Amino acid sequence: MELVTKLGSADVAHLVELLDEKQSIIATTVASAQSTSTSTVDSVDLELAWELARRVEASDVSNETVSRIERSFDYLAVAYSTSPPAALLPQLRTYLAYVNSLMDKRSTIAEKQRLIVAGGWLSLLAATCHIDLQHQHSATEYPRTAASLARHAEHAEIRAWCYETQAWRVLTDGDYPRAIELSRAAQHHAPRGSSAAIQAAAQEGRAHARLGDTRQTTQAISTVHQLVTPLPARDVEHHYHYDPHKVIAYTATTLAWAGDPAAESHAREIIERLRPATPTDPARWPRRIASAHLDLAMALTTTGRFDEACHTATQAIESGRIVPSNIWRVTEIIRRIDALDIPEADTLRDAYRGLVSLTR
Template identity: 30%
Template sequence: MSPRRDMFVEACKRTGYTIDSLAAALGVDRSTVSRWRRGQTPQAAQRLKLAEALRLSLPELDELLEQTAPPTSTALSIIWPMRSPAEGDLLARLDQTRLLVDQTLSKGLGSVTRLELIEERIGDRIDSYTHTPPAEVLDELMPDLLEVQQLADERQPARVQERLSTATAVLGLLSADALMKLGEIDRARYWYGTARLAADDTTNGRLRAQVRAQETMLPYYYGRLQRTVSLAQEAQALAADTVCGASALAAAAEGRALARLGDVEGAERAMATAQRLVDRLDEPTTDAAFEFNDKRLLLYLSGTLTYLGEFDRARHVQQEALERYRSDPTLVIDPALIKLDQAVGEAIDGDIDDACTLAVGTLLDLPADHRTRIVLKRATDVVQAIPTQRWERPAVSELRELVAPKSGT
C-alpha cells in the first residue's frame, strides 16, 4: 500500500492549501498533488515551487516528504507490546487507535470537521482508483469505511447525514468495483446494494443514477445481460434529462449489453444517446473513478461494435482508444479490455490463432496484481467465441490453460 504523507498533508493545511488550490498555485493537475500525498516524489522543478508555497526550505521539504507519519510515542509503546514491524496487525492496531482518538475528539470538535477530513481522503481515493490494483484499493478503503460507520452511528444534523450518506455511497461503489474486478461476485453485489441504500438516503439524483450506472458492469461481465439493461434504464430515468457522466455511462452500458443480446436497433439507439450526452458534457476529462468521457466511451463502443459484427468500425475505434490510453502507462485495465474485445472480434471473424495470440499476450503483459478475474473472464469470452471443435489447436489450448481457474482459487 502506498504510504500516506501525513506530515505533508498537515503542512498544506497549515499554509491554507487544499488539493485544488495547491494544484492551481503550482500549475499542476489535481491528480499530481494527490500522488504526492500518497508518496510519489515531486520532480526537481516542482520541488522548488512547492517549498516556496509551503514556506519551507528545500532541506525542510525533503525531510517532510520522507515522513509518512509522526513518530510512535512512548505511550503507544507502553500500550502495544514490542512487535516486529513486519507483523500484519501492527498497522491495523494503529488504525484502530487513531479511530478511537478521533472519535473522542469529534465530541469536542464537532462532526463536520471530521467529515471534511473523510471527504478529502475520498477525493484522493477517487483520483488514484484507476491506477491502483483492486486488492490495494480495498486495503486503503477499510479505515475510511470504518470511520464513516462510526460517525454515522452517532445522531447527526440533517446536512451532515446527507454528506455521510454520500460518502458511504462513494466508498461502497469503490469497494464493489474493486471486488468485481477480483471476481468476488457475491461480495460485490452486497456492496453495490450498500451503495444504493446510501445513495437513496440522499437527495442527489445524479448520485443515485451513478450507483446504478456503475453496477451495470457486474451483470455484464458475470451475470445476466438483461439485468445490465434494466439497471442502465433505471439510471437514465433517475438522471431524467440531466446531462451528466452517469446518464452517458448508463446509455453506453445499455447499448453494449443490447449488442451482445443481438438487439442491433436498440444498441445503436442507446449508443447514439451516449455519444450525444458525451458531446454535451461540460466536465474536465480525467481518468478518475466514476468519470465518463469521450475516451471511456471508446471502450464501450469497442464492445458494442464487436458484438454487432461491425469489425472494421470496431478496429478503428480500438486503435483510437489504445492510442489515447498510451499516454499514461499506469492505466492498464481499460486498454487490456479493449485488446480482449479485439481478440473476441478476431475469434468471431475466424482468425482463431491471431485472436488467441493477442489474448495471451494481453494477459501476460499485465502486471500480476492487475491480472484479476474480470480480465480473465473477458479472455474466457475469447475462448467461448471459438467453435469447440477448434479448441484442440495449440493457440487455443494455450489460452484455455492460462484462463483456467487455478486450484484453491
C-alpha cells in the same frame, strides 16, 4: 349608601383621596409586574434561541475532517483505474469504518449530510471492487447500503450509480434482460447529462449487444456519443467521471460484443491513444488498455485473423489487469480458437489457464 349618608363632606373627600392613592399603587405594581414578566420571557426566549444555535453549530466532526474523507474518496476513485481492486478494499474498509464511527458524534446538519454522501460514494466503490473480484454477497449488499444512504441524503446521482453498478453486475453474470431494466432505472434517476446517466446508457447498449439487438445497440451507442460530446477531456480517469476517451473504448466493446467488425478500428484507436510514450513509462489507463486488447481480439476472431487475435488476447492477460469478473470475456475468445492448431493458440491457452488458476 347608608354609610355614605352618615359621612360628612370632608370624610367623603378623604375617602376619595385614599381610593385614588390605592389605585395608583395598584397600577404601578401591575405595570412593574408586567415589565418584569416581559423582560423575563424575552430573556428566556433569547437563551432558547442561543442554545438552539449553539447545539446546531456544536460539532465533534470538523469541516476539515469531512473534507479529508471526500478527498480520500476521490483519490481512491482515481486509483481504481490503475490499482488491483483487492488492493483498494482495505483502504475502503478503513474509511467506511471511520465514517461509521463519526455518525454517532455530534455534528452540524451540513456535516452529517456530507458524511452520509461520502459514505454512499465509498460504499459504491466498494461494491464495484467486490463485483470485480466476484464476491457475490458483498457485491449485492454494498449497493443496497449505498442506495439507503443516497435516499437519506436525497442524492439522486448516487442512487442512479447504484442501479448502474447492479446493471454491470448482472451483465457480467449473463442476465442481459435484467441489466437493461437496471440500466433504465439508473437513467431515470440520474441527473440530466451526468456521468451516471451516460454510463447507464452505455450499460444498456452493452446488454442489447449481448442479446443481438442491432437496432437498440446502434441507438445506445449514438445516445452515448451525443451525451459525451460536451464533456471536457480529463488528464486522469475518475471512475465516476465520464470522459471522451472512455466513449471510444465503450464503442469498441459494444461493437465487439455485437459481432460488428467495426469494433477493430475503435479498439486500435484506444490502444494507440493510451499507449505510453516509451516502454518505460507507466500506463495511465492500464485496465482500459487491457480491455481494448480483448475487444480487438474478439473483433479479429470475427474476421478470421486468429493468430493475431491469440497474440492480442495473450497481451491482455499478461498485463495482469484482467479482473475475475472479466475472465468470461477471455473464455469467449478461447472458445473461438479452441480447435485451432497454431502456436499462438497454445500460448493463449497456457496464459488463460494461469489466469484462471489465480482466481481459485
